[in-house]
Amino acid sequence: MKSRSLGGLLFLLTATGWPADGTKNWDYTELQKAPEKQKAKLNPMQNDPDASAAGAILFENHCEECHGANAEGTRKGPSLCVKEVRDATPGAIFWILTNGVVRKKMPVWSKLPEQQRWQLVSYIKSLSGVDSKK
Amino acid sequence: MNFSDFRRWSFAWLLVLGLLFAIRPSRAQENPYIVVYDHNLEEPGNLEIEYFSTVGTQRGGPNYHAYWMEFEYGVTAWWTSELYLSGQSTFDDSSVFTGVRWENRFRPFKHEHFINPVLYAEFENINGADKIMKEVEGHDVESDFLTPNEESRKEQKHELELKLILSTNYKGWNFAQNTIAAKNLINEPWEFGYALGASRPLALKASSHKCTFCRQNFIVGVEMYGGLGDRYSFGLRNTSHYLGSGVAWNLPQGWTIRVEPTFGLNGFSHQFLMRCGLSYEIPGFARKVEEVFTGRHE
Numbered sequence: 001m002k003s004r005s006l007g008g009l010l011f012l013l014t015a016t017g018w019p020a021d022g023t024k025n026w027d028y029t030e031l032q033k034a035p036e037k038q039k040a041k042l043n044p045m046q047n048d049p050d051a052s053a054a055g056a057i058l059f060e061n062h063c064e065e066c067h068g069a070n071a072e073g074t075r076k077g078p079s080l081c082v083k084e085v086r087d088a089t090p091g092a093i094f095w096i097l098t099n100g101v102v103r104k105k106m107p108v109w110s111k112l113p114e115q116q117r118w119q120l121v122s123y124i125k126s127l128s129g130v131d132s133k134k
Numbered sequence: 135m136n137f138s139d140f141r142r143w144s145f146a147w148l149l150v151l152g153l154l155f156a157i158r159p160s161r162a163q164e165n166p167y168i169v170v171y172d173h174n175l176e177e178p179g180n181l182e183i184e185y186f187s188t189v190g191t192q193r194g195g196p197n198y199h200a201y202w203m204e205f206e207y208g209v210t211a212w213w214t215s216e217l218y219l220s221g222q223s224t225f226d227d228s229s230v231f232t233g234v235r236w237e238n239r240f241r242p243f244k245h246e247h248f249i250n251p252v253l254y255a256e257f258e259n260i261n262g263a264d265k266i267m268k269e270v271e272g273h274d275v276e277s278d279f280l281t282p283n284e285e286s287r288k289e290q291k292h293e294l295e296l297k298l299i300l301s302t303n304y305k306g307w308n309f310a311q312n313t314i315a316a317k318n319l320i321n322e323p324w325e326f327g328y329a330l331g332a333s334r335p336l337a338l339k340a341s342s343h344k345c346t347f348c349r350q351n352f353i354v355g356v357e358m359y360g361g362l363g364d365r366y367s368f369g370l371r372n373t374s375h376y377l378g379s380g381v382a383w384n385l386p387q388g389w390t391i392r393v394e395p396t397f398g399l400n401g402f403s404h405q406f407l408m409r410c411g412l413s414y415e416i417p418g419f420a421r422k423v424e425e426v427f428t429g430r431h432e
Contacts (some may be wrong), residue, residue, distance in 0.1 A: 076418070
C-alpha cells in the first residue's frame with residue numbers, strides 16, 4: 001500500500017513537472033501571438049552596455065533550470081538559440097516573459113520589475129547559438 | 135515525539151534538503167508579505183520550504199511563540215499547492231502541535247492583466263491552540279489566546295477557507311488585496327477577513343555582477359489585515375486589525391529571509407507581533423526526484 005502511495009506521489013510530481021519526452025518538438029508560435037503593439041515595443045535597455053550582463057545573471061537565477069545553462073533547451077523548456085527567437089522582436093519576447101505561457105508550463109515573470117525583464121530580453125537577443133535541440 | 139523534537143527535526147530537514155539540492159545557483163524573488171498573497175505562483179516543478187515564526191505579546195496572560203513550516207510546490211504554471219504544519223509554545227505553559235493545512239491557489243486567466251485574480255482554497259485540520267495568525271477572520275481577538283494549551287488543544291477545527299486574491303504589478307510595485315471567507319465545517323457561520331499589501335524592491339534594475347547586498351535583493355513592503363465579522367454581524371467592529379512593515383532579503387542559492395514587526399491597531403488586537411521567515415527554494419525539485427528514482431540525468 002505504501003509503495004502504491006509513493007508511486008502515486010512520484011507520478012504526480014513527474015507527470016506534472018515536465019514532459020517525459022526528451023526529444024519534444026517545441027512550439028514557438030506563442031511568439032507570434034503577441035499583440036502588434038507589444039511586438040513593436042523597443043527595448044529601453046538596448047543602449048545600456050550592462051543590460052546583457054545583468055540579463056545573463058537573471059537568466060542563470062530564473063531561467064536556466066528549464067532552458068539550460070546556455071539557453072540550449074532541456075526536457076523542460078525549449079532552446080532559445082533558434083531562428084524563431086532570434087527573429088522575434090524584443091517586444092514579443094518581453095510580452096512572453098510578462099504573460100508566460102501558463103498552459104504550457106512557462107511561468108509568468110511579471111514579478112520581476114519591468115527593467116529586469118528588459119535586461120533579460122537584452123541577454124536573450126544576444127544569444128547567437130546554432131539551432132540545436134529544437 | 136514531543137513538539138520540541140518536531141521543531142528540531144524540521145530544522146534538520148531544512149538544512150539537509152538545502153545541502154542536498156544546492157546544486158544549481160538560483161535566487162528567489164520573494165515579496166516580504168507574511169499574511170497577504172499576491173498573484174505570483176510557484177514556478178512549476180519547484181519546491182519552496184519555508185519556516186515562519188511569530189512572537190506575540192499577550193495582555194492578561196503569557197506571551198507566545200507560534201511557528202509553522204510550509205512546503206510550497208508549483209504543480210503547473212497556474213496551480214500551486216502548499217502543505218503547512220504548525221505549532222506554538224506559550225511561555226510558562228507548554229509547546230503543542232496545532233495542526234495541518236492544505237492550500238491550493240489557481241490562476242484562472244492565461245495572460246497577465248492590470249488586476250490579476252487568483253482563487254485560493256484551503257482545508258484546515260487544526261486545534262484551538264493554534265496561534266500562527268496566518269490570517270485574521272470573524273471576531274478573532276487577543277483574549278482568544280488566554281485559554282491554557284491543555285484546554286484549548288482539545289477543541290478540533292475542520293475549516294474550509296476561501297480567498298479571492300487580487301493583485302497587480304505596476305512600475306515595480308506590487309499591490310495586493312485578499313478577501314477571506316472561512317467556515318468551520320461543524321455548523322458555525324461563515325467568517326470574513328481582509329488583507330492588503332504593497333511592496334517594492336529597493337532597486338528595479340538588476341546589477342551586472344553577482345552580489346548579496348545589492349539593493350535589488352531587498353524588497354520592502356507594508357501589509358494590513360484584520361477581521362470583518364461573520365454573516366450575522368459583518369463589519370470592522372469587535373475584531374482585531376494589524377499593520378506590519380517588513381523586508382525580504384533574497385539571498386543567493388535560493389534563500390530568503392523575511393522580517394516584519396507588526397502592531398495591533400485597536401484594543402482587540404495583540405499590541406505587538408514580531409514575525410520572521412526563512413525560506414529555501416529548490417528549483418527543479420520534481421526533476422531531481424525523478425533522477426533519484428530513475429537514474430536518468432539531463
